[in-house]
Amino acid sequence: MIQQVYSHPDIYRIRVDLPDNPLQYLNAYVIKGPSGNLVIDTGFNRPECKRALGQGLQELGIRLQSDTALFITHLHADHSGLVGLFAAAGCPVYMHPVDYQYLVDSEDGSTWKAAEDNFMREGMPPEEIRTQFSNQARTFSPDPHFPVTTVQDGDHLHLAGCDLQVIHAPGHTPGLCCLYLAKEQVFFTSDHILFDITPNIQVWYHMKHALQRYLESLQKVRDLPIRLALPGHREGDTSIVGRIDEIMAHHDRRLAEICHLVKCYPHSTAYEIAPHMTWSMRGKKWKDFPPTQKWFALGETLAHIEYLVDHGTLRCCEEQGCRRYDLI
Numbered sequence: 113m114i115q116q117v118y119s120h121p122d123i124y125r126i127r128v129d130l131p132d133n134p135l136q137y138l139n140a141y142v143i144k145g146p147s148g149n150l151v152i153d154t155g156f157n158r159p160e161c162k163r164a165l166g167q168g169l170q171e172l173g174i175r176l177q178s179d180t181a182l183f184i185t186h187l188h189a190d191h192s193g194l195v196g197l198f199a200a201a202g203c204p205v206y207m208h209p210v211d212y213q214y215l216v217d218s219e220d221g222s223t224w225k226a227a228e229d230n231f232m233r234e235g236m237p238p239e240e241i242r243t244q245f246s247n248q249a250r251t252f253s254p255d256p257h258f259p260v261t262t263v264q265d266g267d268h269l270h271l272a273g274c275d276l277q278v279i280h281a282p283g284h285t286p287g288l289c290c291l292y293l294a295k296e297q298v299f300f301t302s303d304h305i306l307f308d309i310t311p312n313i314q315v316w317y318h319m320k321h322a323l324q325r326y327l328e329s330l331q332k333v334r335d336l337p338i339r340l341a342l343p344g345h346r347e348g349d350t351s352i353v354g355r356i357d358e359i360m361a362h363h364d365r366r367l368a369e370i371c372h373l374v375k376c377y378p379h380s381t382a383y384e385i386a387p388h389m390t391w392s393m394r395g396k397k398w399k400d401f402p403p404t405q406k407w408f409a410l411g412e413t414l415a416h417i418e419y420l421v422d423h424g425t426l427r428c429c430e431e432q433g434c435r436r437y438d439l440i
């Protein structure tokens with residue numbers, strides 16, 4: 113399903129459904145230019161997404177060849193999964209080097225193994241970690257063997273007849289990049305800012321202080337003049353300031369909630385704290401959460417715990433290979 117979201121330049125959204133995933137669908141954006149095109153993000157490496165993206169491109173009359181570039185906003189498989197299609201057709205692929213390196217490192221499983229070991233130290237039982245092996249982020253991820261043109265914060269890409277500014281916004285992933293059309297004030301937010309769900313913030317093996325970095329990245333874009341914000345999932349909006357303030361308030365509430373829980377349950381592991389947090393999982397209780405959601409929820413809890421430890425509010429002590437937290 114395609115929808116034109118802007119004219120001059122002509123920007124289209126292809127809705128790529130993500131089956132069995134609470135995100136529901138990915139927004140792949142296409143800028144159709146006079147002598148070339150740009151596609152932003154792809155969907156998972158699975159047949160349903162391939163079909164949806166392919167159909168959308170076909171409706172727009174775009175054949176994958178060297179005059180169509182792909183920009184991958186971040187490493188997550190729902191954004192990068194189908195990069196192989198583009199690479200095989202000779203399309204130039206743009207991405208931040210940190211996230212590209214993650215894709216390469218995850219190929220032999222070492223990135224996942226590091227995350228598993230870390231979650232084990234945070235109290236997640238081994239049998240629950242084993243259930244993660246079918247996580248969609250793993251099973252539908254791309255083959256990382258593709259030539260990439262790396263981008264940095266502040267780069268200007270001249271693609272599809274547009275001047276696109278790269279804005280590196282670490283937090284949701286270490287190398288997430290937004291794109292900004294300054295003249296038109298159109299902002300591709302990717303998963304940095306979403307409007308009816310809150311972007312997930314995790315702990316990262318190679319990026320310390322994920323929540324701190326994320327909050328800084330929100331500030332970084334808060335004053336951008338924006339007429340249209342186009343997010344990676346769900347619907348967009350015309351203004352981001354109000355949404356940024358809501359997201360910041362959400363994280364403040366989460367931090368306060370964790371302090372309260374550590375006070376009620378001193379010397380707990382992150383895995384023991386997580387079930388007591390407020391999660392909006394359609395009324396489901398923690399024990400009924402799908403394994404993937406438990407994984408993301410524990411990661412989110414940990415990102416907030418890390419912030420509180422960094423800011424001298426919580427103390428961590430490791431006992432028999434397990435981390436426990438107390439208020440200072």
Ligand SMILES: [Zn+2]
Pocket residue numbers: 186188284303
């Ligand atoms: Zn993401």
Ligand SMILES: [Zn+2]
Pocket residue numbers: 135188190191303344345
């Ligand atoms: Zn996403």
